[in-house]
Amino acid sequence: MKRDEIRIIQENKMRQNCLDIVFNFGDKLFVSEGRVIIKTEDSQIEIARPHNEKTFWLDTYNKIRKFYNYELFGFSSKKHNKK
Numbered sequence: 001m002k003r004d005e006i007r008i009i010q011e012n013k014m015r016q017n018c019l020d021i022v023f024n025f026g027d028k029l030f031v032s033e034g035r036v037i038i039k040t041e042d043s044q045i046e047i048a049r050p051h052n053e054k055t056f057w058l059d060t061y062n063k064i065r066k067f068y069n070y071e072l073f074g075f076s077s078k079k080h081n082k083k
Contacts, residue, residue: 007054014057018064025068036060038067 001009018036022029028039036048047067050059064070 011054011057014061018057018061021061021064021068021070029064036063038064 019029022038030037030039034049035046038045038047048060048063050056
């Protein structure tokens with residue numbers, strides 16, 4: 001496999017991970033004009049605006065993990081990590 005093919009596969013996995021995390025919290029994930037938006041029951045929150053196409057979903061994944069206070073081995077008891 002070529003490097004570009006591997007990168008595309010990894011980005012697709014990251015995209016799916018993002019969708020899975022958001023879905024597990026009962027929310028929806030949208031991408032519009034380069035912005036990543038989480039739609040909750042009562043609001044829409046811009047979670048990320050990644051600029052690098054090659055790492056778009058990796059950057060988004062890290063922002064989503066922080067937003068939900070998501071741990072690698074499970075979920076936090078908090079729904080959103082508000083500062």
